[in-house]
Amino acid sequence: MASLPKTYYTPEQYLELERTADHKSEYYAGQIFAMAGASEEHNIITFNLAQGIGPQLRGRSCRGYTSDMRVRVDTTGLYTYPDAVVVCGERVFDDKPVKTLTNPTVIFEVLSPSTESYDRGEKFAHYQRLPSLTDYVLISQDKMRIEHYLRQDENHWLLSVITEPHGELALESIDCTLTLAAIYENIDFAPTVPPSETPNE
Template sequence: MDSQPKPQLTPQQYLAWERQQATRHEFFDGEIFAMTGASREHNLVCGNAFATLHAQLRGKPCELYNNDMRVKVSDTGMYTYPDIAAACAEPQFEDAEVDTLINPALMIEVLSDSTEQYDRGAKFQHYRTLPSLQDYLLIAQTECQVEHYVREASSRWLMTEYRSLDDRIKLASIDCDLLLRDLYERVLH
């Protein structure tokens, strides 16, 4: 058994290292966590959500980012890569590299067996500390199920579950709608 403590990195050391990597890694409390690959269904659902929202955001003051935009949760020090993030008004970034968003209004995670518990629990606990975050979606990748969390007050969140392909989700933070039928195109038959 290895009794040597793991070296703890500072956020600055992590960012310097991460910006040189070919793959993505999350960071929290001095530790780095490798991101794993995604399934076909995961990629299709992410692509469908991004395409649907991107089309609705044309000409609006919001920016939509795919899973390569790092997000910093300033209050907890976590660096993460949500599947989709959006910022409205003026996107804010941690530094001049403009690769770490600090004020997302919307974040979307597509659930997988390996990440579902984390995305619902510890990760959402971090996300809830972001004052800018208004909408959080958890999307199942192999069944028609979306959980939509909306910030109602500074510390209160309302969850609505959608299970029909005909359901439409209103994302007030970015003034867009998501039809589940569009999310699950080519995934559910």
């Protein structure tokens, strides 16, 4: 049996649908992809990020946004909703009056089983095409682990992995620092069960 033909949407059609939709969707290459709901841990981590970063941005030319701020990668055509975004200096938007940010400075993504490979791979490849982006931060929700990608030049990124509660995520581009203990506050990780010993035969 032949497969059903795909429906292709223009960016304008996607944005019009987003204005009245009751859920958020990504858009890429004519296709619309509904975004799944987030877990309790995901929401707590995002809230902790906002609480930790917000006070450090006060009185400065930086703005922080949570997951309702849509971001567009101009060169690839991806429209998406990062878990948190910070932009310093002039903010560049399109699609008025419903704004879509095009020049984020730092992007945060909280990893989940359904999106982890995408966030690490294809999505990061899109984000790397943003000339304004200096830092990309991946936050695990099932263990204390943060991966911080710092742009070195157009094609190279430096990876730092932080796993200790007293460890710090230092974001020099926005002059903000957060400890892992603060980011993971109120998260109860499942206890690690050691593998059972195999009996001698």
